[in-house]
Amino acid sequence: MVGVTSADPNISDLELSDAAAQPGAGGLREDAERLLRELAGPAARLREDQWVAIEALVVQRRRALVVQRTGWGKSAVYFISAKLLRAQGRGPTVIVSPLLALMRNQVSSAERAGVVAATINSGNVTEWDEIHARMAAGDVDVLLVSPERLNNPDFRDSVLPKLAADAGLVVIDEAHCVSDWGHDFRPDYRRIRTLIADLGSEVPVLATTATANDRVVTDVATQIGTDTLVLRGSLDRESLHLSVVRIPDAVQRTAWLSKRLHELPGSGIVYALTVAAAHDLADVLNSHGHHVAAYTGQTDPTEREALEAALLNNEVKALIATSALGMGFDKPDLGFVVHLGAPSSPISYYQQVGRAGRGTERAEVVLLPGHEDRQIWSYFASVAFPREHIVRSVLAALDTERPLSTAALEPLVELNRSRLEMVLKVLDVDGAVRRVRGGWLGTGEPWVYDTERYERLSVAREAEQQAMIDYQSTAECRMTFLRSQLDDPGLVLGTHCGRCDNCTGARQDTAVDDTELAEIRTRLDRPGIDLAPRKQWPTGLAKLGISLSGKITDGPETGRVLGRLSNLGWGQRLRPLLDGPDAPVPDEVFRACTIVLREWDWAQRPTAVLALDSGTRPLLTRSLAARLAEIGRLQDLGVLSLRPDLPPVSAANSAHRVAALHNAWETPDLTAVGGPILLVDALTDTGWTFTMAARQLRSAGADAILPFALATPS
Structure with missing residues (x-):
């Protein structure tokens, strides 16, 4: 059962009455009040639910979930509990904390209460050995670790078991990250369930968050334990x-x-x-x-x-x-x-x-x-957990004996690096893969794609979005x-x-x-951003039958883009242009393109224009190239056509995209053109289309390729 106690919204900081203390707990309450004054100042007094949580952890060794508004004093609960447990001879408190900013603030807070705190995170790698030594010597009261550390092989296999065995208290800060239903779910947080399962029955656990609805509260409380004490207070903020x-x-x-x-x-x-x-x-x-x-x-x-x-x-x-x-x-x-x-x-x-x-x-x-x-x-929803066939391709690519690094695995699947890492973390927690030194191994364990769960999550996200729309219009x-x-x-x-x-x-x-308004619009409307060329071929192309590796020596020059879809100026006009029906380039957009070309600091002016074949915006791309050729008095080379037998290119992963675009165009003889060619497209994202087209055009005799696109996503 999950016990629930809600704080009276009318109760603020107050002195403890005699009846509030459990028998034998009076001295402990006095110690807790003293520590709070050291932490927060001489006028500080424990809130009633703060004491209930501290007593549950220190005296009863329970598992508790505290859901209270920002500023209520959740950190005071675990720092005071940590100090009281240390006084009883218990081990250090382990706090799983998601952000470096949070860790810095918490260490500063701990020092005010005389709590010796240390952190292990990606920002202080050089200090890890010293911190491990201090932990072994018993010189640290509180260790803050990022959730990513929990799945680091060395930390998981060498440090974590000892922490689990010796910990006086385990704290999960920002605990809504544990839940699929939370607004900031993180795969690394799911590893916490393994940590909790390895704890002895005498090790209390505290989870804290300021933002959790009923569904998240139930989910997190169930993951912590079967008899979790839940303390929820009012979320009203009078300021x-x-x-x-x-x-x-x-x-x-x-x-x-x-x-x-x-x-x-x-x-x-x-x-x-x-x-x-x-x-x-x-x-x-x-x-x-x-x-x-x-x-x-x-x-x-x-x-x-x-x-x-x-x-x-x-x-x-x-x-x-x-x-x-x-x-x-x-x-x-x-x-x-x-x-x-x-x-x-x-x-x-x-x-x-x-x-x-x-x-x-x-x-x-x-x-x-x-x-x-x-x-x-x-857009952000589109990069959520991928479909089953893609996830299974990750499992199929992994060996059960020879680990593959993420970089080596990337060419074998149709996922970019960030999404691949997210999938691997989820599969790791599910037991289908394991992270080891050198990369990832398949475990051979059966794995089921939980279609129903992902569909429920999608429905929940849509409901949240509608609620945000409703908030804007509510009376x-x-x-x-x-x-x-x-x-x-x-x-x-x-x-x-x-x-x-x-x-x-x-x-x-x-x-x-x-x-x-006019000044700001002019500033935001300044057209043109640089498009840096790709400099390195993705690893593992040989596995896809492409003999390219190392530095790219035959790609395009630095290009230009009219604007980002995500910015406050041109993004507002380019997004509807690219989302709407295909049409010739509008005059306003074309005039801005001419400004970008006029201010382009190229080594040599282009002598010809070529439009990239487009399956979605052929009229927009072709009209832009033709008008640029006319106004710039450049040779119009028409359209660089894709081979008719080429399947649609949909791969998001760099290696797969390069493979799909290898020799993808029907290239004319360009030896007689002389001078750089302006290569035009409506939208550029990864940069691989320009890279692969430029490589093919240069092999056909082009001197240099200058990429130009209307938009890039970010």
């Missing part, structure tokens, strides 16, 4: 003032934010849905006098730490971030969170806005949704809406927060200055 500002045009939304940013309290976070949008927005805001910086999953780890510190110290007005800045970032006085584009789930939205107002009386939370949001959601209290999506046990239906735009009737003025 948050929620509002939605609807502005159809992306550039106008950017101008609105530029005008209002200085009015928002303190410093905060502005979330964008894509890396390109984050950089575009940061560029515009900085150019208009705002001190901001972009923070994405592509930001170097060292730079991330510096940017986090800058925001913590109010040295920037905002970080313009993707979801890479989310769980674990701890700034109690964060004054605002703005979303330029809506996340795909109300639960993930609440998790992100929960960063604001933890230690302030008021924080502004603003959502600026866009019509392009659904297309971005659709009810926005906080009540979000709390109901998280099945908040403290929610009384029909209540109103009295703070959101729907409750107060206060609406944001959407007007922007025409001059400023």
Whole structure:
């Protein structure tokens, strides 16, 4: 059975009454209160559910799941429990924590309470041996490990068994990541079930999260144990003032934010849905006098730490971030969170806005949704767990005795590197493969593709997306809406927060200055980005019958692209052009293309134009090439036609794509052309089509190939 205790939403920090302490626990409660004061200051007092959790872990050695809002004090529960257990002679506490930012904040918090903490993650590899030695000597109270470490062969086989045997407490932070139904499911987190199964009955387990609905709570609690104590409290945040500002045009939304940013309290976070949008927005805001910086999953780890510190110290007005800045970032006085584009789930939205107002009386939370949001959601959904035949091709390619590295396996399957790694991690947890030194082995164990489960997940994701759409248009209290999506046990239906735009009737003025709007549109509309050529052939091509390896010496020159589909400027016009019916290139787009070509710093001007054959946009591509030939007085070579016997090229994996495009075109004799050829396509993604076409054209006599495309996804 799963025991459930919900905190009274009216209970805040208070002194413990005599009746609250269990017999024999009074001294322990006093020690816990003392440790909390060391951690959080002299005025701090344990919340009732904090003590219930601590007592369950330290005295009863139970397994518990704590679902409480950001800022409630979940970390205090496990740091205090860790210290109390160490005082009883128990081993160190192991905390599985998903983000480096979270680890840094937690180590800092632990030090304030006299807890000796260390971390093992991808950012401190050089310190691992020293940390292992300190663990063996008993000098560490708390070890924080990233979930990825749990599946590292050396760590899993050498370190993890000892930790499981000696641990005083195991903590799973951001526990919604364990669940398929959670908004941030991570395959590595599934390895935690194995860790928990190996623990002795005397080792307590604590799972914590701020964002979990009933389905996630049940799933996580069941994975932790059969008698898990669940402590859930109200998710209401009295400091948050929620509002939605609807502005159809992306550039106008950017101008609105530029005008209002200085009015928002303190410093905060502005979330964008894509890396390109984050950089575009940061560029515009900085150019208009705002001190901001972009923070994405592509930001170097060292730079991330510096940017986090800058925001913590109010040295920037905002970080313009993707979801890479989310769980674990701890700034109690964060004054605002703005979303330029809506996340795909109300639960993930609440998790992100929960960063604001933890230690302030008021924080502004603003959502600026866009019509392009659904297309971005659709893209991310398209890279979810692949279909059964592709997964089985991974299993078939693996040996049970000779390990294959991910790089060696990639050419054998139709998956790119990131999706292949995700599949391997899931199969590893399912017992069908095993990660060892040198790569991956098949176990030979039977494996069943859970079609029903993946279909249920797809339906759930669609429901979450619709709920996010409903949040934007609802006339009810926005906080009540979000709390109901998280099945908040403290929610009384029909209540109103009295703070959101729907409750107060206060609406944001959407007007922007025409001059400023024009300046921003001009800045975002600057056409042209570089298209770097592929430099290295993918590994394993020989296994596909292609004798190419090492550096690419016969590919194209550096090319140019009009714009990214994901950016705030040209993305808004190129996306409908490429998603709509095939048609000749519009005049506005063509004029922008001529600007890109005029500013192209090529070593030698092209003498001819050639359009790539397109099965989806032949009219768009051919018309663009023809008009460029006419205005540039270039020889029009027509269309580089694909061989009629060639099957459709659909492989996402680099090696398979190269193999599919090898000698794929009917190439004319180009020896008489003389000079570079401008090779035109509507969309370029991986760069392999341009690479393989250029190689074939150069073998037919072309001097050089200059790739040009209207768009690239990111």
